Amino acid sequence: MQFREQKLDNGLQVIAECNPDAYSTAIGFFVDTGARDESADVSGVSHFLEHMVFKGTDRRSAADVNRELDEIGSLSNAFTSEEHTVYYAAVLPEYQSRVVELLGDLMRPALRVDDFDLEKNVILEEIAKYEDQPPFGAVEKCMSLYFQDHPLGNNVLGSVESVEALTAAQMRAYFEQRYGPGNITLAACGNVDFDALVRDASQHCGSWKPHETTRLAPPAHPRCATQVLHKELAAQQYVVQIGSGPAAHDDDRWASRLLATILGDDSGSRFFWEFIDTGLAEYASIGAYEFQGAGALMAFLCCAPADTEANLERIERLQANIQRDGVTDDELKRAKSKVCSHLVLQYERSGNRLFSVGSNWLARRQYRPIRGVVEAYQAVTRDDIARVLAAHPLNIHTTVAVGPLTELRGNGKG
Amino acid sequence: MSHEINSHRLPNGLVLVAETMPWLESAAFTLLLPAGHSRDPSDRLGLANFVCEMVQRGCGPRDSRQFVEDLELLGVDTSAAVLTAHTSFGAAMPAESLFQGLTIHADLVRRPHLPEQQLEDARLVCIQEIRAAEDDLAQLVMTELRRRRYGDPFGRANHGKLEHIERVGVDDLQAHFQRQYRPNGAILGVAGKVDWPQLCEHVESLFGSWEAADPQELDIGAPAGGYHHLPSDSSQTHIGVSFPSAPYPHPHYFRARAAVGILSDGSSSRLFTEVREKRGLVYAVSASCHSLRDRGSVNCYAGTTTERAQETLDVLVAELRRLAEGVQDEELTRLKARIKSALIMQQESSTSRSSSLAFDWYYLDRVRPLEELRAIIDALSAESINAYLRENPPNNFNVVTLGQSPLEAPVAIS
Numbered sequence: 001m002q003f004r005e006q007k008l009d010n011g012l013q014v015i016a017e018c019n020p021d022a023y024s025t026a027i028g029f030f031v032d033t034g035a036r037d038e039s040a041d042v043s044g045v046s047h048f049l050e051h052m053v054f055k056g057t058d059r060r061s062a063a064d065v066n067r068e069l070d071e072i073g074s075l076s077n078a079f080t081s082e083e084h085t086v087y088y089a090a091v092l093p094e095y096q097s098r099v100v101e102l103l104g105d106l107m108r109p110a111l112r113v114d115d116f117d118l119e120k121n122v123i124l125e126e127i128a129k130y131e132d133q134p135p136f137g138a139v140e141k142c143m144s145l146y147f148q149d150h151p152l153g154n155n156v157l158g159s160v161e162s163v164e165a166l167t168a169a170q171m172r173a174y175f176e177q178r179y180g181p182g183n184i185t186l187a188a189c190g191n192v193d194f195d196a197l198v199r200d201a202s203q204h205c206g207s208w209k210p211h212e213t214t215r216l217a218p219p220a221h222p223r224c225a226t227q228v229l230h231k232e233l234a235a236q237q238y239v240v241q242i243g244s245g246p247a248a249h250d251d252d253r254w255a256s257r258l259l260a261t262i263l264g265d266d267s268g269s270r271f272f273w274e275f276i277d278t279g280l281a282e283y284a285s286i287g288a289y290e291f292q293g294a295g296a297l298m299a300f301l302c303c304a305p306a307d308t309e310a311n312l313e314r315i316e317r318l319q320a321n322i323q324r325d326g327v328t329d330d331e332l333k334r335a336k337s338k339v340c341s342h343l344v345l346q347y348e349r350s351g352n353r354l355f356s357v358g359s360n361w362l363a364r365r366q367y368r369p370i371r372g373v374v375e376a377y378q379a380v381t382r383d384d385i386a387r388v389l390a391a392h393p394l395n396i397h398t399t400v401a402v403g404p405l406t407e408l409r410g411n412g413k414g
Numbered sequence: 415m416s417h418e419i420n421s422h423r424l425p426n427g428l429v430l431v432a433e434t435m436p437w438l439e440s441a442a443f444t445l446l447l448p449a450g451h452s453r454d455p456s457d458r459l460g461l462a463n464f465v466c467e468m469v470q471r472g473c474g475p476r477d478s479r480q481f482v483e484d485l486e487l488l489g490v491d492t493s494a495a496v497l498t499a500h501t502s503f504g505a506a507m508p509a510e511s512l513f514q515g516l517t518i519h520a521d522l523v524r525r526p527h528l529p530e531q532q533l534e535d536a537r538l539v540c541i542q543e544i545r546a547a548e549d550d551l552a553q554l555v556m557t558e559l560r561r562r563r564y565g566d567p568f569g570r571a572n573h574g575k576l577e578h579i580e581r582v583g584v585d586d587l588q589a590h591f592q593r594q595y596r597p598n599g600a601i602l603g604v605a606g607k608v609d610w611p612q613l614c615e616h617v618e619s620l621f622g623s624w625e626a627a628d629p630q631e632l633d634i635g636a637p638a639g640g641y642h643h644l645p646s647d648s649s650q651t652h653i654g655v656s657f658p659s660a661p662y663p664h665p666h667y668f669r670a671r672a673a674v675g676i677l678s679d680g681s682s683s684r685l686f687t688e689v690r691e692k693r694g695l696v697y698a699v700s701a702s703c704h705s706l707r708d709r710g711s712v713n714c715y716a717g718t719t720t721e722r723a724q725e726t727l728d729v730l731v732a733e734l735r736r737l738a739e740g741v742q743d744e745e746l747t748r749l750k751a752r753i754k755s756a757l758i759m760q761q762e763s764s765t766s767r768s769s770s771l772a773f774d775w776y777y778l779d780r781v782r783p784l785e786e787l788r789a790i791i792d793a794l795s796a797e798s799i800n801a802y803l804r805e806n807p808p809n810n811f812n813v814v815t816l817g818q819s820p821l822e823a824p825v826a827i828s
Contacts (some may be wrong), residue, residue, distance in 0.1 A: 021437055024759045054681070062691060066681035073751035075759070076681075092755055121694030128719050129697050131649035132551045233647060235548040267492075268482045277471075277478065279538020282546050304545065334486045341489025345440050345506050349762045 003367045004194040010210040011182030014201050015367065017357050019350070022190035025096050026354040028088035029107055030185045030362045033178035035082045036151035036291075037215060044158015045166060045174045047080040048123050052171065053087060053106050054078070055115040060105065062115060072098050075351070082143075082152055083291055084362055090351045093191040097200050100186075104204035107179065116168040123163050130157070135238035135302065135402060136231055142240040142298075142400035145227055150220045152291055181205065183213040187358035190350030220244070220294035222392075226399045230406050236282060237305040237403035239312065244392045245288050245295035248363045252391070253290050254376045255384035260288040260297060261335040262327050262385075263318065268334065270318050275303075281311055292363065297392065305404045312399075312408070319394035326386045340374045417761070419771070419781050420610045422617075426626045427598030430617050431771045431781055433605040435764060441606030442506040442764035444772040445519060448599030449590075450499040451574070452567040452632060457581075460540060460574015461590050462496045464582050467536045468528050469591070470494065474521025478532070481518065490515045496572040498706065499776070501594075506765045509607035513616050520620035523595050530584050537582065543573045551816055552652050552698075552717055558642065559654035559814045560704075563711050565637035598626040603772030606764030641813040643820035651723035651817030653716045655730060657808045659703060661710030662777045668790050669802035670703065674712055675749045676741045677701045677733065682748060684733050689716060695726045701734075707777060712808070720818045727821050731811070738807030740800035753791055757784065 005015045034046050055062040069076055069089070076089035087106065091099050130137060140155050147153030157163075186201050188194075222244040246252040264271040264286025275284035281303040289296045303311050347353045347370050356373075360366055368376070401408055421431040454461045471478040485492060488511040493504040503522065507515050547553065561569040602621075604613060660670040677684050678701040689699040701714040714734070718726040760766050774782050813823040 023761050024755075063682070063687070066687070066691070067748065070680040070682040070748040071751060073753075073755035075752075075755060090755075090759060092758060118692075118694045122690060122697055125650070125695070125718060126697040128649040129552075129717050132652070132717070134546075134549045235545050268486050272482075273479070276539070278535045279540075279542055282542040302546070303542075334483055337489050338486045341508055342491055344489075344508065345491060345765075348438055348440055348764070349759070351759075 001369060003369070005367070006198050008181065008202055008206055010206060010208055011180070012201060012205050012208065013185040013361065014198050015185060015357065015361050016188040016192045016194045016197060017353065017367070018192045018194055019190055022350050024090050024350045025093045025188065025190045025192055026088065026090045026350040027096070027099050027103060027186070027188050028086055028354050028358050029103055030187055030358040031085040031179060032083070032183045032213070032215070032362050034080055034084050035154040035156040037178060038154055038174070041162070042166060042170050042174055043154060043162040044123070044156070045171055046085055047156050047158065048119070048163065048166060049171055049175060050078050050080045050085050050087070051119050051123065052111055052116060053109045055109065055112065055119065057105050057108055057110050065102070065106065068102055074099060080156055082154070082156065084359065086355070086358065088351070088354060096193060097196060100197060100200040101204050104201065107184070107205070108208070109175070111168055111172055111175065113168045116171065120163060120166070123157070124160060127157050127160055127163070134234070134236065135240065135300070136234065138238045138240045138400050138402040139298070141227065141229065141402070142242050142398060145225050145400055146223065146242040146296070146398035147220055148223070150218060150294070151216060152220060152294055178213060180211045180213050181208040182210055185358060185361050187354060187361060189354040189357055215292065217293035222396050223398060224396055226408060227401070228405060228408050229400065229402045230404070231402050232404060234403045236302050237308045237401060237405055239301040239308065239399060239401045241299040241315070241397045241399045243297050243394060243397035245297040246290065246388065246392070247295040248290040248292050250290070250295065252384065252388050253288070253295070255380045255388045256295070256297070256392070257288045258332065258335045258339065258377065258380050259327065259385050259388055260286045261339055262331045263322055264299060265338070268338070270322070274314055274318060275311065280307060280314070284311070284315070297394070308401070308405060309408060316395070323389055323394050326382055326389065329382065332380070332382060332385070336377050336380070340377055343373060344370060417784070418610065419783060421775070421781055422614055424597065424618065424622060426622070426624050428600045428602065428621050428624065429775055430602045430604070430614065431775050432603070432608055432610055432613055433767050433771055434608050434610060435606050435761065435767065438606050438764055439509055440506060440764045441509040441512040441604065441608055442768040443504065443512070443516065444603045444768045445503045445523065446500040446601045446772050446776060447523060447595050448499065448629065449501040449594035451496050451570050451572045452498050453594055453630070454567070454570070454574060456566070457578060458586055459570065459578045460544070460572070461578070461582060461586060462501055462594065463543065463572050463574060464536060464540050464579060465587055465590050465594070466494055466496050466501050467539050468532070468587055469522055469526035471532045471536065472527035472529055474518070474525045476518070476521070485515070485518060488514050498568055504765065504769065512606070512608065516616060516620060524624060526591065528584065528587050528591065533584060537579060540573065540579045541576065544576050544579065547571065547573055551646065551648050552715065554644065555652040555654040555814050555816045556713065556715060558644065559656050559713060559812055562638040562640070562642065562812050562814065563656045564706070566635035567632060568706055569637065593627060593630070596627040597621060597624040599629060601772045601775045603768040603770070603775070605767035605771060639812055639825070641823035641825045644814070644816040646816050646818070648817055649719070650717045651720050651815055653718070653723065653727050653730065654814040655714040655734065656711045656812045657734065657810055659710045659712045660806070661705040661708060663707065664710070666802050668794060669799045670806070672746065672749060672794050672799050673737055673741060673803055674701050674703050675753070676745045677737060679749060680752050685714070685730070688733055689726060689729050693729065695722050695729065699730070705777065723815070723817060724821050727813070727815070727823065731824050734808040734811070738803050740803060741796055743796050746794065746796050746799065750791060750794070757787065
């Protein structure tokens with residue numbers, strides 16, 4: 001495997017992890033923009049724009065785009081998060097040029113008003129879909145409550161009101177601001193012809209006009225708060241807790257991820273033995289999330305309403321134990337083995353590897369080969385984890401509960 | 415891309431089928447046991463799920479904790495699921511852990527402890543799954559659709575009934591395990607960096623002495639059919655439509671599959687175009703093929719806000735009916751490009767191949783080599799598909815809706 005990179009004159013970064021033995025080629029345009037970059041009046045615009053990119057350009061209608069994506073046998077999609085918008089496709093290597101031309105063209109969308117008005121309905125359906133699906137918005141509500149006025153509290157989908165009020169002109173303005181070539185990385189993994197990639201990128205993206213893009217990155221302040229949202233229809237109770245964690249540039253993020261694995265992985269963790277093996281919860285897990293300038297450790301609980309308070313007390317106890325005593329050598333060894341093995345398996349698919357390579361470049365301007373990722377995890381010590389615990393105490397968090405309960409007694413301190 | 419596929423049937427009936435993929439570092443297996451939920455006793459629905467949960471709580475020389483921890487140390491990623499005709503145990507791992515992973519799973523399926531002191535914990539886990547199913551509204555619709563399409567026992571949901579799970583005792587578990595976890599009807603699919611002669615020898619040593627047991631006859635009930643509405647105060651109306659279709663072993667299966675692909679695979683497919691792109695009625699709309707050994711169905715889903723539910727159902731059914739008029743060459747050409755991509759990219763995944771091998775053997779009693787599959791795909795023509803569609807137009811619809819009001823459906827109310 002070989003890593004190659006080149007920056008075009010207009011600032012577009014082109015990177016690739018080239019593996020001539022791979023069966024596929026995965027290509028993605030990674031835009032450094034997301035919900036956190038939105039002002040309140042355009043809440044949901046990054047995600048709506050992601051949809052609109054597929055509605056075509058001056059040269060292509062939406063139907064043309066859909067047809068061509070299928071003609072090259074691409075497995076393609078896109079997603080929007082708090083910080084990134086990613087457009088990707090996996091194709092057979094012989095279609096590399098075609099997919100770069102197609103996606104490159106899409107990145108200068110027409111944003112036609114007719115398409116905009118029609119697609120708005122699809123966005124509203126998407127919002128309604130999540131209202132009917134567990135955990136019924138608990139994660140988004142907890143992010144908002146935890147981060148408050150900090151940009152990371154912005155909701156990716158937006159609200160029904162904010163989406164209904166959005167205009168195509170507002171979207172155009174946002175696009176002009178955020179989709180400059182200096183704010184975009186073209187990443188590729190798998191069976192990549194890098195020279196052709198650069199050539200095609202220059203031809204199709206070289207004319208994009210450069211301009212400055214900034215992102216506000218104020219520090220986030222961890223807080224204690226609790227909110228209980230009554231949803232009578234639900235059978236189960238859903239609880240999300242968010243506390244602070246290492247940010248994207250923090251070298252302690254490896255230790256934090258292993259801590260999350262040891263404490264709250266789906267299988268074999270302390271949460272697993274306490275809640276899942278015993279049948280006390282449908283799920284109880286912890287994940288580490290890293291953003292620019294802030295990080296979060298999120299706990300997810302789903303259980304019978306009647307068991308919720310006792311389960312929250314159990315979570316408190318498990319958190320206090322690990323806060324006080326740290327992790328054992330045995331736990332750390334198993335977590336490393338599990339995480340590293342899972343990564344190596346995952347990365348056998350070029351598509352999966354693309355997300356890691358592209359996101360890493362977007363967040364840190366850094367490339368780390370698979371071997372390097374494994375080494376970073378293997379190097380973590382118990383002391384590293386103790387340091388993470390000291391810097392991000394687990395007992396300071398924000399809690400949101402959604403379900404049949406109308407209150408959470410005894411959990412007022414959050 | 416040379417990949418050998420070999421198979422070997424043990425005297426006790428267990429079939430081993432393996433594909434060597436030397437370009438990978440991983441290995442994976444899928445072990446299918448003839449212990450599907452279709453074999454649950456009619457007064458113990460969910461029993462296979464309970465057994466599946468219990469066998470993981472200690473087996474051979476390992477208690478439940480050692481079982482989990484040893485697999486973690488080996489880097490083995492595991493999964494377990496109860497399906498219609500099988501209980502399936504899957505695992506992916508670094509190639510060097512394959513033999514140990516198989517050894518542990520031989521203990522799992524041959525020598526589980528079924529510890530009485532963990533019975534109540536396991537019962538709670540099963541109950542959690544039943545409760546979880548109540549909250550996923552889209553899933554509720556598709557489960558009900560399936561129940562009405564196939565009747566009992568093939569239309570069941572794997573989690574069973576609460577009242578039955580509450581009655582299960584250790585004797586039930588022991589009896590079901592003895593009867594259903596057997597080598598005759600079991601299939602072990604292995605793929606990845608595998609040495610065939612060594613694998614054969616190891617599998618013989620692990621499973622050779624396993625004694626066959628008599629399979630029992632199944633009592634096949636009549637399907638329900640018609641239209642059924644589940645009232646709910648949900649945000650969306652969830653719509654499921656099914657119709658009968660050729661199952662996987664049928665000589666014309668790929669014609670049916672191709673027609674459904676034109677309906678639903680890829681962004682230029684008919685449902686995506688007509689229901690979502692042109693009308694903005696939904697975020698999610700899809701159709702997929704489902705097969706039992708001797709019968710099959712096509713199952714469609716759409717989720718939409720209540721005011722537009724009738725129009726969504728009307729457009730969906732209109733597209734299903736229109737399919738009978740035939741498909742176009744261009745549509746088929748695009749579909750073939752997608753299928754070709756997917757087949758080739760599957761070579762990146764040992765997990766995916768191990769599963770394909772095992773299920774191919776279940777449906778066909780043999781392996782279908784990639785070359786044969788490619789030839790079938792290449793031979794598909796609009797003429798052959800349209801001839802199939804003329805003789806088998808989509809009809810005999812089942813409809814299930816969940817939402818605030820029932821709809822007018824193209825079937826008798828039931």
